[in-house]
Amino acid sequence: MSLFEEYHPLTGKMFQILKADGTLVSGQKPPISDQEIFALYKKMLFIRLADQRALMLQRQGRFGTYAPIWGQEACQVGSAYALQKGDWVVPAFREIGATLMMGISLKSFYLYWMGNEMGSRAPEGMNVMPVSVPVGTQTLHAVGVAWAAKLRGEKVVALVFFGDGATSKGDFHEAMNFAGVFKTPTVFFCQNNQFAISVPRSLQTASKTIAQKAIAYGCDGIQVDGNDLFAVYLATKEAVEKARSGGGPTLIEGVTYRFGPHTTADDPTKYRTEAEIEPWKPLDPFVRLRFYLGEKGMWDEEIENRLTAEAQKEIDQAVKDAEAVPSPQVEEIFQYVFAEMPHPLKEQLEYLKSTL
Ligand SMILES: Cc1ncc(C[n+]2csc(CCOP(=O)(O)OP(=O)(O)O)c2C)c(N)n1
Known part of the structure; x- marks a missing residue:
């Protein structure tokens, strides 16, 4: 049975491999080697620290605004890791993780949020579309990119990111419908982070899951634990391989949580309490990976401190380089x-x- 049959949205099952305590779900095994897991943990740490720095830079008036990823790192790192050279990432506005995973420099990423459009220009061969602030519009772009690739006979996949809020936009439904009819090689990745600014998931849709919306469009859908790097990677890998071999689109719902504000212009204390956040803290994607790697002797405080120091140095340099670029006219x-x-x-x- 394929993963998408086993976890068909109407079974009500959420796909998970790595539990919050760092142990594996019975019958499951990690889809990548321990060396790869460590490398991805290192990448996630870099992204979390670069994200925190972005928030600080905004508070200091050095960024215009910023939409932090905090909490959603596994969704983006795990899914982007399933792509191959030539594939596309089509981001919304919270995608520091997927953007850096595609090889875009942190300097370039920071430049965009400093208000310089040059930060949107991906170098030749790095297929990352510019940030999409209008909610949901990028889902249509991703279908267009994928359809064009299909018409040209290129074995290329487009992975598009959007939030739970975007699923209430007509664009999302048009994109899913078109992708289903024309079997475009598009992987729709919904990061269900429980909020669209102040609107909670419960007011976004009466559907039991977002994944089940795939059924209406004749596509596969799967709900995954979005804080589980392994499950996110494996589900995306299956969806990418299926798309590449002509099997059409997939809708993946990554269940996660936005720990930070919506953007730097938002005050989440106006619509959610500390008590609401508390149960999500142990589910943080870093916590379980530390348990898992710790068991293998591949993580401890000393390693964390070393990785942090290395990352901070690289981030310092990216800030310097971005700030050295003359302001746009x-x-x-x-x-x-x-x-x-x-x-x-x-x-x-x-x-x-x-x-x-
Ligand atoms: C077309 C459009 N309508 C409204 C907005 C204002 N807006 C910005 S982000 C956002 C919520 C998006 O929520 P979601 O899709 O869940 O993504 P998240 O911010 O949680 O990552 C809204 C309404 C916008 N940018 N574009």
Whole structure:
């Protein structure tokens, strides 16, 4: 039986391999070697620290705004690890993990959040689309990218990230429908982090799971423990392989939790209590990996301190490099859309300049 049959959304089962206490679910085994697990843990740690730094930089006025990943690292690292060279990542706005996993530099990632559009430009061969702030629109882009690849006969897959909130947008349904009909090689990854700003998951949809929405579109769907790196990786790997071999799209719901604010413009104490967060803390994706690696003699406080120090050094350098890039000119807000700037834009540009 395939993974998607065994964990068909209507069975009500959530796929998990690594439990919160670091032990394995009976009958399951890690899908990758211990060396790979350690390497991915190291990557997750780097991402968590780079994310924390981004928050600090915003608080110091050095970033415009920022949407932290805190808590969702396993969803992004595990899923992006299942991709191959040439595949696409189509992010929303919380995707530091998947972006760095694709090889984009932290300097470039930071540059974007400092307000420099050059940070959106992925180097040749790194197929990462720009940040999508309009909720859910990127699901359609991902179907387009995948469909184009299919028409060209390229064995390429597009992995798109979005939140539980995005599943209430028409774009998501149109994307799923189109992907199902044309069997596009798209993997839809919903990070169900329990909130869309202040709107809780319970008010987002009356469906029992988000994964089950796949059924309406004739696609496979699976709900996975999004804080379990192993389950996220394996489910995505199966979905990617299926897509690559012409089997069509899959909707993966990663059940996770956003520990931080929605963005730096949000105050989560207005809509959730500390008591609500408490049960999620032991489910943090790092906790179980530390137990697991600790058992193998591959993690302890000393190793954590060493990895942290190495990461902080690299992050310091990325901040320095990003801040050394000259700020964009005000003209750039008005350029690039039209070959020749239309009169109203010219007027607005002149007005803006006169206020500076
Ligand atoms: C089309 C559109 N409507 C509203 C917003 C304002 N907005 C930004 S993020 C967000 C919630 C998104 O929630 P979800 O899809 O669950 O993703 P998460 O932020 O939890 O990662 C909203 C409503 C927007 N950016 N775009």
